[in-house]
Amino acid sequence: MAEKHPLNIIKMKKMKTDGVPLSMLTAYDYPSALLAEEAGVDLILVGDSLGNVVLGYDTTLPVTIDDMVYHTRSVKRGAQNTFIIADMPFMTYHGSVDETLRGVRRLMQEGQAHAVKMEGGLEICAAVSAVVAAGVPVLGHIGLTPQSVNMIGGYRIQGKDAKDAQRLIDEAKALEAAGAFGIVLELVTEEVAAAISKAVSIPTIGIGAGRYCDGQVLVFHDVLRYASPYREKRFVKTYADVGSLIREGISSYVREVKDRSFPAEEHVFNADETVLESLYGGAGKGAK
Template sequence: MSVQKEVKRITTHQLQTMKQRGEKISMLTAYDFSMAQIFDSAGIDVLLVGDSASNVMAGHETTLPITLDQMIYHAQSVVRGIKRSFVVVDMPFGSYQGNSSEALRSAIRIMKESGGHGIKLEGGSEIKDSVIRILSAGIPVMGHLGLTPQSIYKFGTYNVRAKEEAEANKLVEDALLLQELGCFAIVLEKIPSSLAKRVAKTLSIPIIGIGAGPHVDGQVLVAHDMLGINKEFKPRFLRTYADLHTIMTDAVTNYIADVKNRDFPNEKEAY
């Protein structure tokens, strides 16, 4: 009789251990059951239920329109598909900024209703009170600094952040603050590689990069970009590992042709 090997779940403690021993952390976005199941089976460490669902799933121009209810729906779907991965859920725009009580309510709803393992917030000192309140409830918090897409209208551009010394110094200060408050990890998005390296070396918690160079503790990409489903978005930091856009288009084209030509279904495919 074969003994089925027990799947060991990834935890915040394991992510910390991975940093300490120099093992890189792999992270991808996921928004639905089927993809989560595939990514989890492949061995991904962390799945981010990103507010990028607003773009790639709902077709919005920015991440701002997605609601808390919609994020919870996507997170529920992802959690049902995993056995091993650590699932982090983005708190959407408007669910935590400027009101720590609202932030705590939002975070509790995400954890209770989705079954996710932690939440992610964008920002540093300006969201300090929200981070404190959420952590006080025992909810793991991942930070997000650098390019913060929820602040796109403030920045006015998706260009590289923290190239100037003042913004770079604030980013380091914010990273240290988030660590001091008790965040278990931080995402750094689209900042100079040298700055990301400085943060990763200075902090003891895992630093995950997206467009932040190779000197951090792990990497995250949006799945639809990495898989080549989304053809519109081609930043320098993106490496595409498949061309699913072409594969899927060809499959659908062949299906249409077979239906039109009365080739599908054939006798073997009928009852």
């Protein structure tokens, strides 16, 4: 396979123009990033969803900038030739510009991301403009915004009526005007996601937003059903069930340890006779 080179935001916009969909996958560590790159994904998102998926939190809110830097840096080591976007965690871009840029700087310098993602609409456009002005690409995120889950009343589908649809279109246009290079649309009705995708010249990347976005993103652990117990999601398609394979493999290991069938003869290393003589005074192999 020819050497892969990371996309850039100019190429992504051209892909939208040419009608070539973008594939994006989350990854949170070195081995998952390495596998994602080998599989040919266009973009890797180090999402603050790692709070739910990897760290065991109920929401993304406890995720810190330190968490994001650590995991982004791990992903970068595994995916040297893929465009990597790191989430700005909860409340790291709603204060002063200086505070926002400190967090961005850490994700770019320490985490080695290519871009950052920020959730929200009109209320974050000034922050988006400031980050873009500092030379950092920003991916927007509207629709269901998990960092605002307590404000929007839970994990609800967005864009179900005319007023909400117009709000989302206005937010997408505002984010484009602020300099965002693309927008994630999460849990947005298909019709509204299609309208947004036509209304802006930057790529839209859907998750639970239907068939007419300019790209799609799913969570690594959802694509592979890598969880226990696994919670079904309507907008997710499972492509492999590694969770069951892992569980079965570990169960087999435990069983073989208990019945002493592991380790077997092929798993051991044998010493020569001189070592045995020094250990057991010539009593022979296997002496007690």
